[in-house]
Amino acid sequence: MTKIRKAYKVRLKTNDESDTKLVCILGCSRFLWNKSLAMNLERLEKGQNLLWYQEQAWWLKLWKSSEEYCFLKECPSQVLQQKLMDLERAFKDCFDRNQPLKRLPVFKKKGRSDGIRFPQGFRVEGRRMFLPKIGWLGFYHSRAIEGRVKNITITQKAGRWYASIQVELEIEIGRHPSESQIGIDAGIKCFAAFSDGTLVEGPGSFRRHEDFLAREQRKLSRKQKGSENWKKQKRKISSLHHRIADVRMDFLHKLSTEVCKNQARVYVERLNIRGMSASAKGTEETPGRNVRAKSGLNKSILDQGWFEFRRLLDYKLDWMGGRLEQVDARHTSQRCSKCGHTEKGNRKSQAEFVCLSCGIEQHADVNAAMNILTVGLTGMACGSNRNSGRKQEPAGNRDEVLPMAS
Ligand SMILES: [Zn+2]
Structure with missing residues (x-):
């Protein structure tokens, strides 16, 4: 245990x-x-x-x-x-x-x-x-509180009170019930693409929330800085941010739980943390990350969600006896998952992939996810998220799971 x-x-x-x-x-x-x-x-x-x-x-x-x-x-x-x-x-x-x-x-x-x-x-x-x-x-809570409660921390944010209930649980890590493996790529048009062809849209109400946020932010810019109205608008925006974060976290928890139940091994692209924040342009080897900026969904929100999603996958898979593997995913967006032909021109548009060699047509993100799975299966994985030196920093105010320190 x-x-x-x-x-x-x-x-x-x-x-x-x-x-x-x-x-x-x-x-x-x-x-x-x-x-x-x-x-x-x-x-x-x-x-x-x-x-x-x-x-x-x-x-x-x-x-x-x-x-x-x-x-x-x-x-x-x-x-x-x-x-x-x-x-x-x-x-x-x-x-x-x-x-x-x-x-x-x-x-x-x-x-x-x-x-x-x-x-x-x-x-x-x-x-x-x-x-x-x-x-x-x-x-308010949808799931049951499990485990022995160790302490409760109360905080106030945007006029609301929150409690963080820390519990201790004993779990048995056995063999994962399934033998399935899957590759997942951060989609460009959607939140994620799976190698089995599944495309995962973001949380349903996301776009609506985002539009609303943009509108409120425009309103703020028209108000005089420091005025009462400005402060009021500022509070409104802050609570909207919280709501968006709540919706996102709920979505990520549900999605990661679903994936971890069904897949023993999940392959994702190894991320260059420094590169992600430093360059919005991307490099020749890893183009496409910046393309998200044009997709309509806020890039930072998507990227943040993607980090969080990987983090959740990592520990949830661990508990289930599964494993998250990172693969070197260079050229995955340009390589044909069927014949291996790699050429920039294969990618017709953000969503469309048409191989210039074998002619196969498929969703570009799914193609990339399939490549990630292939790289993973051929043993080119470079270890789990946790071993990459990335510190598992707390998500702060969301449901948080940490291995016992002692
Ligand atoms: Zn091909």
């Missing part, structure tokens, strides 16, 4: 009362962070030793019993302690020689990404959760 950690991200159903309580707790923990941080920064400046968790906790106790800071009692103690631990971690990371980033912790501002973590005292039952000093809160 392998222990894994997984986090469910859910939106909370709050009312005025619970809103007020949450805002209060968020405020208290932000206050504590800032106060303890200020204290430590001052000590640093004076050349004194930093106060670590134990000392800070002692100060916390003192503040709580003082008249000035007694409002801290409104906040569950454990939430405050978690904040102090976070601060200690931030300082330790800052002075850790092995960490690439050496930045001092910063003050937290109201409304900036900030969370409160409940390490215990909570309960999760069906689609509701109990939080100390707050009470029961319902939440």
Whole structure:
């Protein structure tokens, strides 16, 4: 059995009362962070030793019993302690020689990404959760929460409250039930193309959301920067971004689960991460990536989705006993999947592939996916996503699955 950690991200159903309580707790923990941080920064400046968790906790106790800071009692103690631990971690990371980033912790501002973590005292039952000093809160979620809940982190974004429920699960990784293998290519006209001929469109409501977003962004550009109307429009756009992200994540989860159930091995093109962000033009060997810009769907949204999709495929396949393999996919968009003839002219248009040698006609993306499968089957795969050195960075606010650290 392998222990894994997984986090469910859910939106909370709050009312005025619970809103007020949450805002209060968020405020208290932000206050504590800032106060303890200020204290430590001052000590640093004076050349004194930093106060670590134990000392800070002692100060916390003192503040709580003082008249000035007694409002801290409104906040569950454990939430405050978690904040102090976070601060200690931030300082330790800052002075850790092995960490690439050496930045001092910063003050937290109201409304900036900030969370409160409940390490215990909570309960999760069906689609509701109990939080100390707050009470029961319902939440929106389509799937059941599985596993032992380890902690719950509450955040506020664009006026909505979210909870990230981290659970620990034990799973058995056996043999994949199927022996099927498939090649998948990032489509140009669509989200993805499979070597079996399937073309996957993006989420249905995507285009509509995108049009809407573009319209709202135009409206923003006409407003005076910094004005009340501008701020209002800005909030509207931010919540629209969240909705699009939700729709995308839901789509990616469903699609990746479906693929992982049916395929033991999935081949995808090895991506050049640096190249993708640096050059929109593409190179002679890997043309076509830039073509997406013209396809109508927002390139960055598609590419982001594609990264996420691969990441989901990678770990879901792992759990199922399958495997994601990356292949060197040069010329896959120009090579005929039937006869192997490789020529630029084979590709008549974005969607059309007509081999100049054998004359076969097929969808250009499917042709590329078939080539990827062929490269994979002939043993030219270059390892899984995970071994490519790419760090599995958390997706942040979406359902997130990580292998256990310890
Ligand atoms: Zn051909």
